[in-house]
Amino acid sequence: MIDVLIERRFTDLVKKGSRFWNVSGVDANVSISGAKVKLESLAALVNGAIAFDSPEESKPAEAEDTFGLYEDLAHSQRGVIIKLELPSGAGLTADSTPLMYQGLEVGQLTKLDLNPGGKVTGEMTVDPSVVTLLRENTRIELRNPKLSLSDANLSALLTGKPSSWYPAMASHAKSSLLCQAKKHCCMNLMF
Template identity: 70%
Template structure:
């Protein structure tokens, strides 16, 4: 099935080209109606190196410029070694835009609040013409639009690592104070977890510091804690677009790699684990009526919870997490469990 843009799909349309040296049409002149630009043999052919052939179709995939179709993919070739190349027929009216620094980007359909057009989903993959300067050119290496930032001078790239993907993938935005400052280029699975390559717009690279933190911005967080249940959700656009949020920091130069935290709380704790950070270890000779998840009280006020209970030589050892800003005296720590510290502990 071949689809044009949505308005042409609904209303139908005919495009025409009038060369500067052609004669003025007279009344009742007849013209041949061609199936497309390629069949008219009036277009200019350019050759393409393509990242892959996924979602592309000769005779269908359009070249767009300022919302108008100015060309069409006319041929696809699979070469030895798996390299994909192609040919595109371009409207003569935009041939002067094909220069050394001109870019042709491949865009995949994606519905978002920033681009709610249903027509993008109907037309499938498209090529986007981004004019540049330089000498005329008729061969282009096509790059996915998700990696378009790499063509910008002075762009910064960093690697983020996390124990899981958190739903983050290539093409999602990097956001600082609600403003897009970069983009996720790609996601890779490793033996230790997942890594992400992120590009930062040259205009905003000075806002990223050595103590900056990167936090997942694409999911609903439900926290069950001492003060009840908290449901933390992103804005509507962040729900749809996903991405990563930046906590800018203040000190140091930009690093080449950073951890990616699951939420703001984990970023504040500098923890990549799903388990709360241990702030205190306690011990007792016998096992009181406590278990992982039990609340820790100080003067009847909940200040933490038991993370784990483990046997140790001569005693039972407990690992606890306390709320920030609530100090607990040593004598109260021991009296809380009614026991003593294991031998060898400070």
């Protein structure tokens, strides 16, 4: 059991239905399909970090309430599942390809399937706090990781292509697109 002290100014955010998940440190997994290494920000590596989500309709938590700590957002079963249609699975890995927004990981590709006729589909688990940004004409781009002196993104080099999110300025939509950076759009998001 881990005791956690919540600063008084944030206590109203923690509710009986809150779920907490780990977003710190290094996560490594080696299998026959390759290696998965996930590194968080330097601050999270040094200090550790926990994220949480609280349903609005849930009652406020009380002192001494106990909560589970999940391995990650996907395991917390709090993320919103977004269904995907892809032209291929090249460069994508389930439980490894992150969805980034303004430098923060807000989701992850959690499933990839090859269907009859060669059609590739998948699912992405997205943090509920950013789901409202999914709108018509939203772009999600796959980036080829590279090492430079100005942007040393070691995690991306080790885990593969991250995806970056560029929300559109429109209302919520039934679909969105995932695009190769500087290339034509190649993935549909379906709600």
